[in-house]
Amino acid sequence: GESVGLHLPTLSVQEGDNSIINCAYSNSASDYFIWYKQESGKGPQFIIDIRSNMDKRQGQRVTVLLNKTVKHLSLQIAATQPGDSAVYFCAESPGGGTSYGKLTFGQGTILTVHP
Amino acid sequence: DTAVSQTPKYLVTQMGNDKSIKCEQNLGHDTMYWYKQDSKKFLKIMFSYNNKELIINETVPNRFSPKSPDKAHLNLHINSLELGDSAVYFCASSQDRGLREAFFGQGTRLTVV
Numbered sequence: 001g002e003s004v005g006l007h008l009p010t011l012s013v014q015e016g017d018n019s020i021i022n023c024a025y026s027n028s029a030s031d032y033f034i035w036y037k038q039e040s041g042k043g044p045q046f047i048i049d050i051r052s053n054m055d056k057r058q059g060q061r062v063t064v065l066l067n068k069t070v071k072h073l074s075l076q077i078a079a080t081q082p083g084d085s086a087v088y089f090c091a092e093s094p095g096g097g098t099s100y101g102k103l104t105f106g107q108g109t110i111l112t113v114h115p
Numbered sequence: 116d117t118a119v120s121q122t123p124k125y126l127v128t129q130m131g132n133d134k135s136i137k138c139e140q141n142l143g144h145d146t147m148y149w150y151k152q153d154s155k156k157f158l159k160i161m162f163s164y165n166n167k168e169l170i171i172n173e174t175v176p177n178r179f180s181p182k183s184p185d186k187a188h189l190n191l192h193i194n195s196l197e198l199g200d201s202a203v204y205f206c207a208s209s210q211d212r213g214l215r216e217a218f219f220g221q222g223t224r225l226t227v228v
Contacts, residue, residue: 038156041221041222042221042222043119043205043207043219043220043221043222044158044205044207044219045219046216046217046218049216087156089158091158102160102163102171102173103160103217104160105157105158105159107155107156107157108156108157108158
């Protein structure tokens, strides 16, 4: 079936570096994508989202890039801080139909930031 | 004033038992969800309710039965628990069906022994 996956299950960076977390998706009908952050013992927390009519969206210290041609999504975190250490999930959703509202999550990438 | 609260946070029970997990959101959202996260951190949607109406029902054993008494509550009842049901269960809510900026609860770690 359709799925969303991540290239790198773990990523270790030094504090202050920029981090890039990648995600590949296979459902060409997906038109909405979200990144979530999950800290240990907590539920996922919304970071940023992007619709398929956009290539890039920026938030505070985070940027999401979408390449529909190769079905690739990335999350860039600028000046990574120890508090950014968490598991990061990408998720995708189709635009409508019976699957509207259904998010398919990727595998997750563990980001570790060293002081 | 937790936005999405689940109880209990931990639940240890024997195989064959019936258990419930409760979820409440005070955000005024219309849509609520149950997700299951396995030991490999994989998150998968189980159910979605919009204004008390079931709108998403994934391939989940019918031992799992969600109940929404009102749009602020979505409880999950599980009958005849099995070892494979051990996981972390997350409740979430969002303003609309698109899960945009969904708020997740802290999770309920269910362990079946």
